[in-house]
Amino acid sequence: MSPISHGFRRRHTVPDGAVDRVPPGQYVTDGFPVLSAGPTPRTPLAEWTFSVRKGGETLKSWSWEELQDLPAEAVTVDIHCVTRWSKLGTEWRGVSVDTLLGQVEDDARYVMAFSDGGYTTNLPAEDVRGGKAWVAFGYGGIPLAPEHGGPARLLVPHLYFWKSAKWVRGLELMDEDQPGFWETYGYHMYGDPWKEQRYQGD
Numbered sequence: 186m187s188p189i190s191h192g193f194r195r196r197h198t199v200p201d202g203a204v205d206r207v208p209p210g211q212y213v214t215d216g217f218p219v220l221s222a223g224p225t226p227r228t229p230l231a232e233w234t235f236s237v238r239k240g241g242e243t244l245k246s247w248s249w250e251e252l253q254d255l256p257a258e259a260v261t262v263d264i265h266c267v268t269r270w271s272k273l274g275t276e277w278r279g280v281s282v283d284t285l286l287g288q289v290e291d292d293a294r295y296v297m298a299f300s301d302g303g304y305t306t307n308l309p310a311e312d313v314r315g316g317k318a319w320v321a322f323g324y325g326g327i328p329l330a331p332e333h334g335g336p337a338r339l340l341v342p343h344l345y346f347w348k349s350a351k352w353v354r355g356l357e358l359m360d361e362d363q364p365g366f367w368e369t370y371g372y373h374m375y376g377d378p379w380k381e382q383r384y385q386g387d
């Protein structure tokens with residue numbers, strides 16, 4: 186295995202055969218860095234809900250038990266943080282967002298994920314549909330750790346990882362795109378790692 190690939194020296198080696206899985210400007214890490222803009226919130230499961238809202242109205246809400254009763258999937262995906270680390274083959278368990286939005290009648294074009302602690306991030310609705318996004322509550326075969334977003338986080342692996350809101354509590358449906366937390370501070374509105382859409386203007 187050579188540490189040289191794509192003509193530049195990476196900070197870490199890329200596993201054999203995985204070069205095509207690492208977006209431009211990223212390096213691969215075996216660790217799992219924790220990046221949180223504030224303290225880790227701890228909502229008791231008995232009080233936890235996941236809600237789909239629109240215009241301040243709750244269209245549908247699931248308790249923790251109701252979420253657990255929905256069909257869950259095992260998902261193995263690569264994740265890419267805008268701070269340049271990528272982690273390959275991460276193993277999650279969660280409910281597809283398709284399953285949740287399938288119980289709501291609305292054709293909004295955008296969603297704002299919202300979390301305990303006030304974090305938000307915006308996504309086109311089509312990027313959380315079609316088997317591309319999950320509400321994940323398991324990681325590596327055990328419950329998702331609080332610092333990584335437990336009890337549940339959004340998992341949208343095809344976009345930079347800031348779109349995967351930790352401690353997620355729901356989706357606000359929107360007819361027009363609006364910036365979330367990091368997007369307000371200049372991060373890209375979409376965040377495709379393969380196009381290096383890190384900041385506005387990229």
Ligand SMILES: Nc1nc2c(c(=O)[nH]1)N[C@H]1C(S)=C(S)[C@@H](COP(=O)(O)O)O[C@H]1N2
Nearest residue numbers: 218219220221222266300304333347350351
């Ligand atoms: N609620 C919340 N979700 C968040 C963040 C945050 O600060 N708060 N940080 C985002 C960023 S920038 C990244 S890279 C990932 C980090 O997830 P990790 O700490 O599990 O690695 O979570 C994203 N989701």
Ligand SMILES: [Mo]
Nearest residue numbers: 266267268347
């Ligand atoms: Mo990030």
